Amino acid sequence: MTIKPEDIYKIAPHHRFQWEKAQDCYVILFPEGMVKLNGGAGEVLNLVNDNLSVKKITEELIKKFPDADGIDKDIVGMIEMALEKAWIEKTN
Amino acid sequence: MAEKNNGVSSNTTATQPLWLLAEITYQCPLQCAFCYNPTDFDKHTQNELDTESWIKVLRQARDLGAAQLGISGGEPLLRKDIEEIVTEASSLGYYSNLITSGAGMNEKRIDALKDGGLDHIQLSMHDITEEINNFITNTKTFKLKQKIAAMIKDRGYPMVLNVVLHRYNIDHIKEILEMAEGLGADYIELANTQYYGWSLVNRDQLMPKKEQVLHAEKVTNEFRERIGNKMKIFFVVPDYYEDRPKKCMNGWGEVFMIVTANGDVLPCHSARVIPNLEFPNVRNTDVKQIWYDSPAFNKFRGTDWMKEPCRSCSEKENDLGGCRCQAMLLAGDAESADPVCSKSPNRHLIDQAIKDTENPGLEAKPIMFRSNKNSKKISEGEEKERLAKFHALP
Numbered sequence: 001m002t003i004k005p006e007d008i009y010k011i012a013p014h015h016r017f018q019w020e021k022a023q024d025c026y027v028i029l030f031p032e033g034m035v036k037l038n039g040g041a042g043e044v045l046n047l048v049n050d051n052l053s054v055k056k057i058t059e060e061l062i063k064k065f066p067d068a069d070g071i072d073k074d075i076v077g078m079i080e081m082a083l084e085k086a087w088i089e090k091t092n
Numbered sequence: 093m094a095e096k097n098n099g100v101s102s103n104t105t106a107t108q109p110l111w112l113l114a115e116i117t118y119q120c121p122l123q124c125a126f127c128y129n130p131t132d133f134d135k136h137t138q139n140e141l142d143t144e145s146w147i148k149v150l151r152q153a154r155d156l157g158a159a160q161l162g163i164s165g166g167e168p169l170l171r172k173d174i175e176e177i178v179t180e181a182s183s184l185g186y187y188s189n190l191i192t193s194g195a196g197m198n199e200k201r202i203d204a205l206k207d208g209g210l211d212h213i214q215l216s217m218h219d220i221t222e223e224i225n226n227f228i229t230n231t232k233t234f235k236l237k238q239k240i241a242a243m244i245k246d247r248g249y250p251m252v253l254n255v256v257l258h259r260y261n262i263d264h265i266k267e268i269l270e271m272a273e274g275l276g277a278d279y280i281e282l283a284n285t286q287y288y289g290w291s292l293v294n295r296d297q298l299m300p301k302k303e304q305v306l307h308a309e310k311v312t313n314e315f316r317e318r319i320g321n322k323m324k325i326f327f328v329v330p331d332y333y334e335d336r337p338k339k340c341m342n343g344w345g346e347v348f349m350i351v352t353a354n355g356d357v358l359p360c361h362s363a364r365v366i367p368n369l370e371f372p373n374v375r376n377t378d379v380k381q382i383w384y385d386s387p388a389f390n391k392f393r394g395t396d397w398m399k400e401p402c403r404s405c406s407e408k409e410n411d412l413g414g415c416r417c418q419a420m421l422l423a424g425d426a427e428s429a430d431p432v433c434s435k436s437p438n439r440h441l442i443d444q445a446i447k448d449t450e451n452p453g454l455e456a457k458p459i460m461f462r463s464n465k466n467s468k469k470i471s472e473g474e475e476k477e478r479l480a481k482f483h484a485l486p
Contacts (some may be wrong), residue, residue: 003460005122014212014250014278016187022108022157030281031212031252032160032326034110 003076005055009017009048009088016089017049028087035087048088054079093131106345106384106393108157112186113350113361114146116174117166121195122232123461124218126256126291126298128361129166131299134467139354143173145374147180149351152379154184158349161186162214168354169196175204182209186250189214192252194240195233206247213244214252214281223258230461241275252279256331257308258291258298259449265308269315277323282312283329288362288417290462292482293470295445296454302446305333332442338429339416344392344416349383357382359389362417365484366391366426392416392426399427401435424483 011017016029022070026030028035037045047057058072065071082088094226117140118133130136141149150161162183168174169192181188191204191214205213215237218225222234244251253272255261261268265282272280284305285291287297300308309327316325331338333400341348341360344415350358355374358364364371383389391397395408413419414430422431422441429436448454460466460475469475 016211017183020157020159022155027159029159029211031189031214031250032281034187 003054005053005058006092007054007090008051008092009018009050009054009079009083010051010091011045012086012089015087017045026087035085037077040074041082045082045088048079048082049092069073100164106389107347108384109153109349109436110152110158110347111162111349112153112158113162113164113348114149114168115164115166115202115350115352116140116146116168116177116178117171118353119170120165120167120193120462121170121231122167122193122233123463124216124256124290125228125230125294125459126258126285127462128286128289128291129462130362130364131289131293132467132471133166133462134464135471136352136354139375140171141351141353141355143176145355146173146177149355149374149379150177150181150184152374153349153351154186156380156383159185159187160320161188162191163188164191167193167195169201174210175201178205178210179208182211187211189252192216192240193229193233194237197240197243199243202243202247210249212252214254215241215244216254216256217241217268217271218255219261220264220271224264228258228260230463238275241277245276247252250278251276252281254281254283257282257284257300259300259304259455260298262300262304262308265311266315269312273319273323279324279326281326281328282308283326283328284308286328286331288365288421290460292421293475293479296448296451296457296460297459299332299445299449300330301449302333305330331414331418331430331432332445333476335434337411337418337432339411340415340418340430343412345383345389346393349379350376357386357388359392360381360415360417362421363388365417366420367484397427399429401433401437402429405435420484421482 018027020027023036026037026046027044030076044057047060058075061071118129119136126426168190178188188211190210194217217237218228225234226232255268287295291298312325312327345359350361351374352358356371357374358371369388371388372386398413402408414432416426419428420426423438431438431441
């Protein structure tokens with residue numbers, strides 16, 4: 001699936017995205033499993049969870065990490081990965 | 093690395109627990125022949141933790157990092173306070189799972205659990221036929237399970253079916269998968285029987301032959317290819333037919349903690365079979381202290397405890413020597429290699445069990461169902477002959 005700037009995703013049903021203080025990271029919980037997300041993936045999914053479009057997510061993260069190169073490509077890569085794992089789904 | 097501090101052993105590098113299994117009661121109306129519960133469970137049925145104690149346990153374990161909660165038993169729905177416990181678990185941020193036979197569920201309770209924030213229900217199913225379902229559970233529960241499956245789907249829970257595989261149902265694997273698809277299951281766990289507790293007592297009767305296992309694996313793989321992401325299929329391998337052991341519990345005291353009905357805390361389901369280990373209890377010890385400092389949880393952490401052939405094995409980190417309880421039950425030594433491993437000097441015990449699957453005389457002996465009456469019999473030492481080849485089986 002091609003990821004377009006106007007796309008909006010959400011956390012898939014039966015999955016829960018939350019911050020875990022004890023692990024110091026975001027996680028996705030689902031039946032029989034839990035995935036700890038690394039910093040970048042956690043940031044992206046946190047904004048997905050806020051119902052932001054891919055364009056808006058990219059803007060937000062460029063603002064937050066102005067020195068990071070190729071951040072837009074990383075974001076698309078993470079969304080593709082999350083889609084493949086069925087952690088998120090498209091809403092529009 | 094364990095450190096000694098005022099005589100108390102404290103593990104400073106232990107990871108945090110992620111999974112908490114609350115075995116909230118050992119009572120169960122079903123009498124499944126393959127139940128992993130302790131055979132002497134009747135000794136632990138009198139002194140169940142009350143609601144308040146469970147809520148305290150949930151809070152302490154959550155503070156420690158536990159995020160996945162399984163509420164199990166016995167049959168957890170026999171307790172009247174499951175709704176209250178689920179509501180607390182949800183507000184603490186657990187992803188909560190009710191592991192049930194379906195007995196005790198009704199419309200009112202399933203709605204109350206949903207309102208309380210229960211995330212999913214794992215329902216045990218046994219076969220496509222009423223005959224096998226009723227035989228292996230020693231109860232008439234086939235229609236009940238079909239009804240509860242529909243109820244789970246209707247309320248929008250993810251539907252997770254758990255089917256324990258044994259020689260009576262393993263040849264129906266295709267039909268079982270089709271039934272799960274028909275019920276709209278999101279996940280199905282095909283759990284080949286692991287031999288602990290009641291299933292070990294009934295191993296001669298339950299263990300499938302090798303060709304049955306190979307067939308089941310083949311059919312499962314074909315089905316998985318066809319169905320893709322629509323229904324996730326977990327196939328729990330029958331370790332006896334492997335030549336390397338499972339990394340049991342993902343490592344002793346690594347991610348998993350069980351609090352039993354009476355408040356004892358165990359690193360794995362059958363840890364009580366290991367002699368000379370005292371299991372701490374939540375009535376008098378904080379969960380954090382139990383996880384990090386108790387001798388029981390530190391006993392088999394890491395690899396320092398290993399003997400040969402594990403100690404010098406290049407694969408020791410892959411499986412951490414396999415299952416301590418299996419080593420105890422079959423070889424009589426909890427520190428020895430899991431007998432499943434082809435490098436274990438005790439592998440012949442597994443090979444003999446496999447050979448025994450071809451002996452119809454052994455299979456013909458009656459099953460001992462998981463009942464209070466049979467539990468009492470075993471506790472009182474009435475079944476010595478049957479249990480003689482296993483060590484430390486309570």
